[in-house]
Amino acid sequence: MAEQPFLPILIGSDMNAYGMARSFYEAYGIKPIVIGRSHLTATQNSSILHFEQVPNINKQENFVDELVKVAKKYSHKKLLLLACGDDYAKLIIKNKPELIKYFTVPYIDESLMDQILLKENFYKMCEKYNFSYPKTDTCTYETYESFDVKFKYPIIIKASNSVEYWACSFPGKKKVFVAHDEAEKTAILKAIYSSTYKDHLIIQEFIPGDDSYMRVLNAYVGQDGKVKLMSLGNPILEEHSPEGIGSYAAIINTYDKEIMDRVRFFLEDIGYTGFANFDMKFDSRDGEYKLFEINLRNGRSSYYVTASGHNLMKYVADDRMLGKDLGLTYAKEKHLWMIIPKGVLFKYAQNEELKAEAKRLIRAGKMTNSLFYKKDFNIKRWFKLTLNNLNYYRKYKKYFNNKGLS
Numbered sequence: 001m002a003e004q005p006f007l008p009i010l011i012g013s014d015m016n017a018y019g020m021a022r023s024f025y026e027a028y029g030i031k032p033i034v035i036g037r038s039h040l041t042a043t044q045n046s047s048i049l050h051f052e053q054v055p056n057i058n059k060q061e062n063f064v065d066e067l068v069k070v071a072k073k074y075s076h077k078k079l080l081l082l083a084c085g086d087d088y089a090k091l092i093i094k095n096k097p098e099l100i101k102y103f104t105v106p107y108i109d110e111s112l113m114d115q116i117l118l119k120e121n122f123y124k125m126c127e128k129y130n131f132s133y134p135k136t137d138t139c140t141y142e143t144y145e146s147f148d149v150k151f152k153y154p155i156i157i158k159a160s161n162s163v164e165y166w167a168c169s170f171p172g173k174k175k176v177f178v179a180h181d182e183a184e185k186t187a188i189l190k191a192i193y194s195s196t197y198k199d200h201l202i203i204q205e206f207i208p209g210d211d212s213y214m215r216v217l218n219a220y221v222g223q224d225g226k227v228k229l230m231s232l233g234n235p236i237l238e239e240h241s242p243e244g245i246g247s248y249a250a251i252i253n254t255y256d257k258e259i260m261d262r263v264r265f266f267l268e269d270i271g272y273t274g275f276a277n278f279d280m281k282f283d284s285r286d287g288e289y290k291l292f293e294i295n296l297r298n299g300r301s302s303y304y305v306t307a308s309g310h311n312l313m314k315y316v317a318d319d320r321m322l323g324k325d326l327g328l329t330y331a332k333e334k335h336l337w338m339i340i341p342k343g344v345l346f347k348y349a350q351n352e353e354l355k356a357e358a359k360r361l362i363r364a365g366k367m368t369n370s371l372f373y374k375k376d377f378n379i380k381r382w383f384k385l386t387l388n389n390l391n392y393y394r395k396y397k398k399y400f401n402n403k404g405l406s
Helices: 015-028 060-073 086-094 110-117 119-128 162-167 182-193 257-269 303-307 312-320 342-348 352-363 379-399
Strands: 006-011 033-036 050-053 078-083 136-139 155-159 176-179 201-205 214-221 227-238 248-254 274-283 288-295 336-338
Touching: 006 015, 006 312, 015 033, 015 303, 015 312, 033 060, 060 078, 060 086, 078 086, 078 312, 086 110, 086 162, 110 119, 119 136, 119 288, 155 162, 155 182, 176 182, 214 248, 214 257, 214 312, 227 257, 227 303, 227 312, 227 342, 227 352, 248 303, 248 342, 248 352, 257 274, 274 312, 303 312, 303 336, 336 352, 342 352, 342 379
Parallel strands: 006 033, 006 078, 033 050
Antiparallel strands: 136 201, 155 176, 155 201, 214 227, 214 274, 227 248, 248 336, 274 288
16 A cells, blocks of 8 residues: 555554554554553554553653654654543543644543533533433442432442542452442442542443443544544443443444434534544333443444444544545444354344344354454464453353342
């Protein structure tokens, strides 16, 4: 492929980082620079990216200085700075005024971030734009012993401060908990606050339905403030391990013009730019999608968009680095994206209709595991990924549908 005048700088070394690097490589033949605190399996032994370890890149006091070093090292190219996770996206946005001196930074400003990420502000915006959302409350360290749930069980319990939460440790720790009664709620709150975690907890009603009731929407909004691409995914199965609860393991692209139109109007009306990722769940009780949150970057599973024929990274590069005019695209093509073995998918997925559709797509050759890439074959990489893949059999057997404290 032709030499490109730009170079992507990706912060993070997880599955999302690999999917993004693969997308850039497929579109332009570019090998992005991947920066991480440690080198995770997803990006190890890869020939389609260059990894650089920066142990304290996640610290505010180091973030800009470390990235300036990177910018000076690759000053012969125009640099596109992208985050592979929530915390890095927040750091980029908080330091955007300084970073734009060295990088193209396709993210919103901090003032808009605060409106979107603070739960009370986000739900006010949901009401303004007529989006439904789960009944939600906040529990604090000071109030947890007397905390009274104001809606019916079961309930979701999750940390408000993900950085502090991942730094703590306690028996039975999970990314997200489901409590079915008062006793279980009390035990979970006590376990969390007996650890070093002392920040707020989000308490939400549980929307009924298995993993297949979830929806994930990835969008790219151009520098002109207009949505360029939207792709809606229907998860068939989520991960169920303590650290993976809520992360998608298998997705089939789907299409719902009404919700996509509403999200597009919302993004354009608030002056959003860059990637946006929405998690929502279909509520069969009222036929509405309940919005959980908006993430200010492409989702961890967003390679499902590229796999279906719409390379998500090409949209940001064509728009911000190559200055191409882009129209609006709603992705409609069906494709199966997964990071788990087929045996796990078909044993644990509960939606028979989606399982049948997944089998049809596999037979038609429309299935992608974003971590296994033929053009990036390396025996060490293949061996590690295969072991990780087989490990899903153990994880699902041990943890499937166990979202309590035990």
